[in-house]
Amino acid sequence: ETGVTQTPRHLVMGMTNKKSLKCEQHLGHNAMYWYKQSAKKPLELMFVYSLEERVENNSVPSRFSPECPNSSHLFLHLHTLQPEDSALYLCASSLRLVAEAGELFFGEGSRLTVL
Amino acid sequence: LAKTTQPISMDSYEGQEVNITCSHNNIATNDYITWYQQFPSQGPRFIIQGYKTKVTNEVASLFIPADRKSSTLSLPRVSLSDTAVYYCLVGRNDYKLSFGAGTTVTVRA
Numbered sequence: 730e731t732g733v734t735q736t737p738r739h740l741v742m743g744m745t746n747k748k749s750l751k752c753e754q755h756l757g758h759n760a761m762y763w764y765k766q767s768a769k770k771p772l773e774l775m776f777v778y779s780l781e782e783r784v785e786n787n788s789v790p791s792r793f794s795p796e797c798p799n800s801s802h803l804f805l806h807l808h809t810l811q812p813e814d815s816a817l818y819l820c821a822s823s824l825r826l827v828a829e830a831g832e833l834f835f836g837e838g839s840r841l842t843v844l
Numbered sequence: 845l846a847k848t849t850q851p852i853s854m855d856s857y858e859g860q861e862v863n864i865t866c867s868h869n870n871i872a873t874n875d876y877i878t879w880y881q882q883f884p885s886q887g888p889r890f891i892i893q894g895y896k897t898k899v900t901n902e903v904a905s906l907f908i909p910a911d912r913k914s915s916t917l918s919l920p921r922v923s924l925s926d927t928a929v930y931y932c933l934v935g936r937n938d939y940k941l942s943f944g945a946g947t948t949v950t951v952r953a
Contacts, residue, residue: 730934733887772888772943784939835887 732756735820735836743844744810750839752803752820758834760826761796761803764819766838772819778803779826810843817841848932853948862919864947866932869913877908877915880931880943888931888943892917922951 733754753791754761763775776786778797792814794806803820820836849867856862866920868877876895880888892899893907894915919926932940 733870771945775939817885821887833888833890837886840885 730842733822733834733836735839739797739840747808750805750818751783754801754822756822758822759800760823762821763805765816767816812843814839850932850947855950856922857952858923859921861931864917864930866912867914868934871912871934874936875915875934876936878933879917904937924951927951
């Protein structure tokens with residue numbers, strides 16, 4: 730238990746579906762992140778939020794839409810995805826945005842399969 | 845950001861010590877060296893962090909020579925449950941730290 734909870738753990742969706750991934754952190758952190766991990770590839774940083782404001786969007790396609798309603802919750806809204814979007818989506822948090830290495834706390838991930 | 849190089853994979857047997865060396869020739873003065881562990885279908889987990897010399901915790905030891913251009917993560921007496929990917933990260937104050945490909949450690953009975 731890392732204090733970062735992701736739901737659902739597994740999700741299968743068609744290319745025309747709309748779904749959302751949810752992340753909740755119970756650590757009192759102010760920064761939250763979405764990472765993508767495809768098979769045989771390193772982690773890719775997707776979005777960064779600090780105090781509910783988006784501070785980073787790493788050229789992520791618009792079919793991925795993040796939302797951070799408060800510092801404890803982070804969502805990733807998915808629509809019209811492609812099969813190549815199938816991956817493990819990881820949420821992480823840190824006490825503050827300018828986090829030193831070692832201060833990232835990850836959830837267990839949501840395994841997404843796009844048919 | 846300092847670039848790191850580590851072996852793609854390592855095999856070991858239960859009870860042995862596993863040493864993973866990471867090269868980071870262009871490490872900056874203020875950079876720390878951090879190792880994460882990742883099990884399949886889980887998020888990475890912090891293992892250990894150091895700046896120089898030696899750091900030890902209940903999980904691992906981290907050896908850093910004086911020139912800091914490399915570091916070695918040492919896992920004592922590994923068990924099957926230590927099979928995972930281990931990432932070496934170098935930097936400080938930067939959430940953009942690159943996890944790279946990591947080292948896949950496979951422990952066999």
